[in-house]
Amino acid sequence: MKTGSVMRWRTAGLLLAMLIIVGLPYVVTLQGSRDTERAAEWVTRSTEVKSQAYRVAYVVHDSEAATYRLLAGDVDEATRARAARIGKEVSPLLRELRRMTRNNPDQQALMGSLASSVNGRLALTNQALARLQRGDSAGARQSLRDADDLFGMNTQIAGIVQIEDGLLKQRQAEATRQSFNGRVVLSITALAQILLLTIIVITSERQIGRRQLAETREGRAVLRSQLIFQAVREPIALFDENLNSLLVNNAFSELYGMDPGQRSQPLVQIGDGAWSDSVLLQRLNDVLLRDRELWDYDMVQRTVDGVDRHVVINARRLQQHDGGTPALLLTVSDVTTRALAEQQVNELNRQLEGKVTQISDVNRELEAFSYSVSHDLRAPLRHIAGFARKLEQHLGDHVDEKSGHY
Structure with a gap:
């Protein structure tokens, strides 16, 4: 009972260890993959934020540069379209940039300042374009100069990019730390796997050695039992459910003249009909089918040597362990x-x-004769005894020793 409990606990422990060393690397690998994906997303997001900030600055500066070209007399449709970009593209770009930085309060504060500066520059740029259309080149140039002096945005753009770079470094450091932790866990798990495999190999070798030893002992025991079985002088045989011979000893083979090379033979064919008795066969089938026992069944069998033998048969069912x-x-x-x-x-x-x-008859005759003799001599003997008493009385004191004896 104690050994079985120890084996169950040992098996449960091995299964738990296998589950841990197989499942833990999977979890760590999965977490590392997710962290890598998350880091890649953050890198991409940081790049997109910086790209969006640089695009806002580019559109604003490009529109202002196009306005300066218009002041210089370079008037064409392309330059006019570039000058008008600030009013068409800046607002959507600012909304997208605000959405991308909504999780960071510092960036939201810079976005508010950037939006104010961009809107101020937009208003002054539109004012410069309006004055230019009226022919007031000096006023338009002053409006552009005021936009650059009053509403600077390079500081806000640099701040947004700097914050995003800082976040990117933090995320890269976190990803590096998590990757290092994952490598440590994987290394420990690999060592645990090696240790568990070593334990399994050692345990398996021990189990194999014990099994081989048990098989060797079992083989020797089977060999000894077969030797004992064959050495028994009493005929013994083992039959299957169809009464075909499975194993017989030498005494059984010699008694019924069985061929040692023939492994299986029906019972009714053994001994040239010695087992053809229907009543006996029915009793043997009952032993197999109904788990009955046959004890001391007497019968006369004519064996292969032509001799009628008086035999006693016993039979019982054996249930195999498997x-x-x-x-x-x-x-x-x-x-x-x-x-x-x-x-x-x-x-x-x-x-x-x-x-x-x-002898009893003779004794009875002697008893009858004795009885008859005793009755026939009784009367004479009484007369003789009476005469002897009277003679003794008559002689009196003259009786000598010899007379007294008679």
Whole structure:
């Protein structure tokens, strides 16, 4: 009971260890993959934020540069379109940049300042374009100069980029730390796997050695049992559910003349019909099918040597340990000599009973004769005894020793 409990706990421990060393690397690898994806997303997001900030600055500066070209007299549709970009593209770009930085309060504060500066520059740029259309080049140039002096945005753009660079470094450091932790866990897990595999190999080798030793002992035990089985002088045989021979000893083979090279033979064909008795076969089938036992079944069999033998048969069912079909164990005892001796003893008993009867008759005749003799001599003996008493009285004191004796 204690050994079985220890084995169960040992098996449960090995299974738990295997689950940990197999599942933990998977979890760590999965977490590392997720962290890598998250880091890649953050890098991409930082790049997009910086790109968006630089695009806002580019659109504003490009529109202002196009306005300066218009002041210089370079008037064409492309330059006019570039000058008008600030009013069409800046607002959507600012909204997208605000959305991308909504999780960072510092960047939101810079976004507010950047939006104010961009809107101020937008208003002054539109004012410069309006004055230019009226022919007031000096006023337009002053408006552009005021936009650059009053509403600077390079500081805000640099601040947003700097914050994003700082966040990127923090995320890269966190990703590096997590990657290092993952490598440490994987290394520990690999060592645990090596240790567990070593334990499994050692345990398996021990189990294999014990199993081989047990198989060797079992083989020796089987060999000894076979030697004992073959050395038993009483005929013994083992049959399957169809009464086909599985194993017979030498005494059984010699008694019924079986061929040692023929491994399986039906019972009814053994001994040239010695087992063809229908009643016996039915009893043996009942032993197999109904788990009954056959004890001391007497019968006379004519064996292959032509001799009628008086045998006693015993049979019982054997259930195999692996749950297979049952087998029939059959033993035969040759009691021919005992039967002949019993027959002789019975004959002598009958003769003795006849002698005893004769002696009894003679005794009865002697008793009758004695009875008759005793009754016929009783009266004369009484007369003689009376005469002797009277003679003794008559002689009196003259009786000598010899007379007294008679």
